[in-house]
Amino acid sequence: MYPTRFNYESPKSIAEAIALLHQGGGEAKILAGGQSLVPMMRLRFAAPEMIVDINNIPGLDYLTVDADGTIHIGALCRHSDLEKSSLLMAHQPTMAAAAPVIADPIVRNRGTLVGSLCHADPQGDWSSVMMALGGIVVAQGPNGRRSIPAADFVKGPFQNMLAFDEIAIEAIVPAPKGIPNGGYLKLERRVGDFATAGVAVAVESSQGLIIRAGIGLTGVGGSTINATAAAQSLVGAPLTAGSIAHAADLAAQAAQPRSDHRGSASYKRQIVKTFVVRILSGVVESMERAA
């Protein structure tokens, strides 16, 4: 099917793009990688009157790390840039684990992390990763910039917190206070499929104690789930078989899966539990190796 007709704009600066969105009065949409928007338009789930293509705005494709460890991911940083990054491999295990399991390699060459957050698909992998990491989305509109925590950024299925004339400029992972550790596990029916269930775990440790923890769940609810009780149960103590099992139970309780063609609700809940145990057991091993 063909998408409905729209006007195509290709601004050369962020300010111009914002002006176009403002002018569009809610009927304009940003085009980043197009790997979610174009399929939606072709199915006519989306029918914007104006497309604001940001691919020709220079300087948005960055992935940088500040001296203190803060990570910045620009709006045009593609999944494949993140997958290839030795920087993430060395410093951010949760992101490094997630990048290669998003879609397939051809889709990863175009799709962006920030676009994925904006798309707010309950099945999207980056939203749960950013929730687990306590990430931030930086939005810019006619009145300047503001920071929105990733945990608040998703309003519901396919709904984010941006105003109609705001652009998400970058995503930020705040500087860790301890040693970052964690992982991402995703069950998919075949390579390139969306998650049956996915679990993102990010912890920071200092002197053998967990000082910060975040757990995000993919595909087991109407939107991405922030398993805060599960994560909080880990903080202030060392990781033990008992504490891991307890957190896994709490994460499974936080999940709100529905039975569908990918699996039954109880199966998905069981996957969440198993994945939390697997990731945290891996963390214990790597902490032992480092000690």
Added chain:
Amino acid sequence: MSESIGNEMYTLRINGQDRPVVDAWVGESLLYVLRERLELPGAKGACEQGECGSCTVLMDGDAVCSCLVMAATAVGAEIVTVEGLIEKDPSMAATAEVIASQITDVQQAFITEGGVQCGFCTPGLIVAVHHLLDKNPDPTELQVKESISGNICRCTGYGRIFAAVEAVVQVRKASR
């Protein structure tokens, strides 16, 4: 100000040539423009949802689904389609023998190893395999499987496609 392109002329850079696209709506996909406006029917349209990879082309050196790239976004990029992988001699008529003498080693290996049945997935796979071997001349089996995991084939069961890739790797290694 921003460039607003309506039903105007724009130029795409495809297989090393500037190809003007006249009186076309810019919202068309790159795949549509290649096939329906520029007489480059190599890339195939099947799902038009990014799922199958039959429309794979190279865009600035990266394999992408041309069905999910708007033609307007491709302005300024170097596009290579399956047709562009062959260095054609325009002075020769396109007889079966001439074409056979011009195909790439990857294409030949797909034929020799039986990696083509209905052939619908083949152009996308040929592009994806060229792309893989350009970046990684000696991939592991897992890397081969991973790199073509976005290209779906309903006929071959993939075994003969992996065999074709392996054959090319061995021949290229021997001639290095």
